[in-house]
Structures are given as C-alpha cells and as structure tokens.
Amino acid sequence: MSLPTVDTTVTYPAGAVAGTGTVLYTQTLPDGRPAVLTDSTPVHPVDAGWPDQGADRATLTTADGTEVPVEDCVVGATDGSSLFLGRDIPVRKGTEGWVFTVVHVLPAGTVPAEGSEVRFQVDNGYRAALSAGHTACHLASLALNKALAEAWKKDVQADAAGNPNFDALAIETSTISEFGSRDLYRLGKSLRRKGFLPDALLASPEVVEEAVNRTLAGWVASGAAVRIERDSELLTGMRRWVCDLPDGTVSIPCGGTHSDSLARFSGIQVRLSLKTADGAAEMVMETSGAPAG
Ligand SMILES: [Zn+2]
Incomplete structure (x- = not known):
C-alpha cells in the first residue's frame, strides 16, 4: 500500500x-x-x-x-x-x-x-488530566497578560482578551502536564525593544503573581463553558479553544485537548519565579489546577 x-x-x-x-x-x-x-x-x-x-x-x-x-x-x-x-x-x-x-x-x-x-x-484519566492542564495553561497566560498590561510603553499585538500579548511575545517553551503547565518566558533585549518595561515585574514578581491568581479565581468561580471550534475533522484543520469568560468570550488557535468547563476545577493558581540565563532574566510560570471534588 x-x-x-x-x-x-x-x-x-x-x-x-x-x-x-x-x-x-x-x-x-x-x-x-x-x-x-x-x-x-x-x-x-x-x-x-x-x-x-x-x-x-x-x-x-x-x-x-x-x-x-x-x-x-x-x-x-x-x-x-x-x-x-x-x-x-x-x-x-x-x-x-x-x-x-x-x-x-x-x-x-x-x-x-x-x-x-x-x-x-x-487512557481516559490521563487525557482528562492533560486536558485540564492545557485549559489551565491558556487561562494562566491570559491572566498573566492582563496583570502585565500596564508594563508596556508601546502598542503590541493584543491577546484574545484585548491585552498586550506578553505570553506570545516572551514565551520560550510551554509544557503541559497533568492538571498543570510550566511556561518559560525570556525578558531579554528584544522584549524591551518591543516596549516591555520589566522593572516592576523584576522588583516584585509576587505582586504580579497575586494579580494573576485573583483573576484566575474569578474565572474559575464563573464555571465558564469551554469548547473547541473546528473547521474540519482533519489533523491540520483549523481549531480554536473558546471559553466564555465573565468579561467576554475568548478564542485562541489550539490543536490540543481541553476540559469542557471551568467547573471541572476547584481552583487554578500560578507561581512565578525569576532566574538569569545567558545574561537575560527569565521567568517561569508554574500553573497548577485542582480538580473539582
Ligand atoms: Zn493550546
């Protein structure tokens, strides 16, 4: 054949x-x-x-x-x-x-x-856990963009919720795990050139972390529905992750699998940590979701 x-x-x-x-x-x-x-x-x-x-x-x-x-x-x-x-x-x-x-x-x-x-x-349980991790990852990146919206001095591309897309502009790697994810961001020269002012984040990442977690708590409490919209059933067909957040529906191109509702979570939290690599600051965002009981 x-x-x-x-x-x-x-x-x-x-x-x-x-x-x-x-x-x-x-x-x-x-x-x-x-x-x-x-x-x-x-x-x-x-x-x-x-x-x-x-x-x-x-x-x-x-x-x-x-x-x-x-x-x-x-x-x-x-x-x-x-x-x-x-x-x-x-x-x-x-x-x-x-x-x-x-x-x-x-x-x-x-x-x-x-x-x-x-x-x-x-394996249904493993799939569900990865789906939850992927949904939590998208939400955390949107909440991070929102928390950093004031740190831009130039207009840059907006995310699905209309905030400057720090996640897309700074991301190095993203890894989905069971009920969580780990995103690595580079806060280097090219991000500064695009207009990002990192000083507040570098000085007090815990303030940004708190803001992200506040946003996530509100979104989880809304129990918003999640769906995957698709043009076709073919592997390369365009697919979008769509979530009806309280402040408006968001839609992100995505080929992965997802939870069908934020009601699947009792909470989603992130932890931000900073480090230096090759002379540039890097930030790790570790996201963890807790399944609804
Ligand atoms: Zn995705």
Whole structure:
C-alpha cells in the first residue's frame, strides 16, 4: 500500500477517547518499531512545531484481538514518497502537496495488516488530566497578560482578551502536564525593544503573581463553558479553544485537548519565579489546577 493522500481524521478534538481506524500504511522505523498510519484516530499526537501537549497514552487492538500499547504518537508528514516524523518534517503544516498524519508507534513485532481495522482505546484519566492542564495553561497566560498590561510603553499585538500579548511575545517553551503547565518566558533585549518595561515585574514578581491568581479565581468561580471550534475533522484543520469568560468570550488557535468547563476545577493558581540565563532574566510560570471534588 502507499502513503496516505489525505490528512488523518482526528476525533480527539470532539472529546473521543475510543474509536476504530483502517490501517492505511505501516513502516518499520530505524529502531525496529512499526509506525502505523490509519484513516482515523482518537489518539492525540505530540505536535512537531509546538510540542506543548504530549501524546496520549493508548492501546491498539488488531483485527485478531491482539492488544498492544501505543508507545508513542507523533505528527508525521509525507510528500507521497517518504514519511517524515516530528522534527524531521521539512515543511510547515498546510504546504501544498504535503499530507499530515498521526503516526502510532507500536512495540517491535506487532504489525497490523494494511487494510485491516484496528481499535484504539485512550487512557481516559490521563487525557482528562492533560486536558485540564492545557485549559489551565491558556487561562494562566491570559491572566498573566492582563496583570502585565500596564508594563508596556508601546502598542503590541493584543491577546484574545484585548491585552498586550506578553505570553506570545516572551514565551520560550510551554509544557503541559497533568492538571498543570510550566511556561518559560525570556525578558531579554528584544522584549524591551518591543516596549516591555520589566522593572516592576523584576522588583516584585509576587505582586504580579497575586494579580494573576485573583483573576484566575474569578474565572474559575464563573464555571465558564469551554469548547473547541473546528473547521474540519482533519489533523491540520483549523481549531480554536473558546471559553466564555465573565468579561467576554475568548478564542485562541489550539490543536490540543481541553476540559469542557471551568467547573471541572476547584481552583487554578500560578507561581512565578525569576532566574538569569545567558545574561537575560527569565521567568517561569508554574500553573497548577485542582480538580473539582
Ligand atoms: Zn493550546
């Protein structure tokens, strides 16, 4: 069989944790493990370009009833002749002539037949915890932007709530974990050139932290609904995280999974810490959500 000619249909944005797929293509990776591509999957892969939310934990059951763990799940891309995985993908999503696909990596020795149907089961609890972590991460970044809104002396791009987008302009890495996230921001020269005045933040990060946590407490108390809007069910289809916050609906492009409501949390809090790296100040924002009881 040949490499797929359309993107994988993904059902995780709609909240699916189980589903079937037809095996379109398999290939043995250099480490001996098979890569399995199906027409459809509920398994969230780690994204190549912005790997903030890791892969789901899941199992794959073959047509003959053999159940194996999906050891890794990554985004792949093909031009019809070769398959590239993760960081090896040489083009951006949406590039003409390229198909993006979810790649399930199985233990060596298990190769489901091409054309056969396989069943996926995602670890529901782990997914829910990562979804909560991702939702908390978006909220914390919006609350941080709001708390730092007065620290800008120039007009810069605004975030989904209309505040200067410190998060987008300063972020280095973002890592989603179970019920939380860790965001690393660089407060260097280029951010100053864009008009950011870091002195108040550097002098008293606890004041900013308090403001962020006050905002988050209000948002969690509202129990606002969260949904993922999508143009299509294809892997590269445009998807947006939308949350009906008390001060207005916010919408952020996002390919991850999310809690369906802020009522899933009893609280969300951040901790800000400053450090110096390569002569520039860096700030870590650790966000933790507590599940509603
Ligand atoms: Zn996101």
